[in-house]
Amino acid sequence: MADRDPEAIKKDIDQARDQLAATVDSLAVRANPHRLAEDAKAKIVAFVTKPPVLLTLAGAGTVVVVVVIRRIRRR
Template identity: 35%
Template sequence: MARHPEEIERDIEQAREALAVTLDELGTRAHPRRFVESAQSSVLGKFEDPKVRISVMVIAALIVFAILRKLFR
C-alpha cells in the first residue's frame, strides 16, 4: 500500500528531530571538558585511598632526597 507524501514528510521530520537530539547529546558527552572533569575526579578519588596517598608521599620524598643529594654533593 502506498503512503501519502504528507505521511512520508512527517516521518522524515520526526527522524531529523530525533537525529538532532542524538547529535546534541553526543556532542555533550564527547566534550573535552567532560573528559578532563572525569579524569580529575577519578584521580582525586584515588588519592582518598590512604595506601595511594602514602605511596605518593614516599615517592615524592625520595625524589626530593635524590635532588638534594645531587645538589650538595
C-alpha cells in the same frame, strides 16, 4: 511498494529528523573538550585521594627528598 500518505511520510521524516538532532546534541555534549577534561580531572583526584595511593606517593616523595639531600651533602 506500499502506497503511503504524504502526511505520514512527512511525519516519519520529521520524527527521524528530531531523533537525529537529539543524537547529535548528545554526541556534542559527550565530546565537549571542557567536560572531558573535567571528567578526567575528577577521576584522577578520586584515584589519588585513595589511602593506598596517598601512602605510596608520600613514600616516593620521602625517597626523593632523601636522595636530593644526600646528593647536596656529597658536593
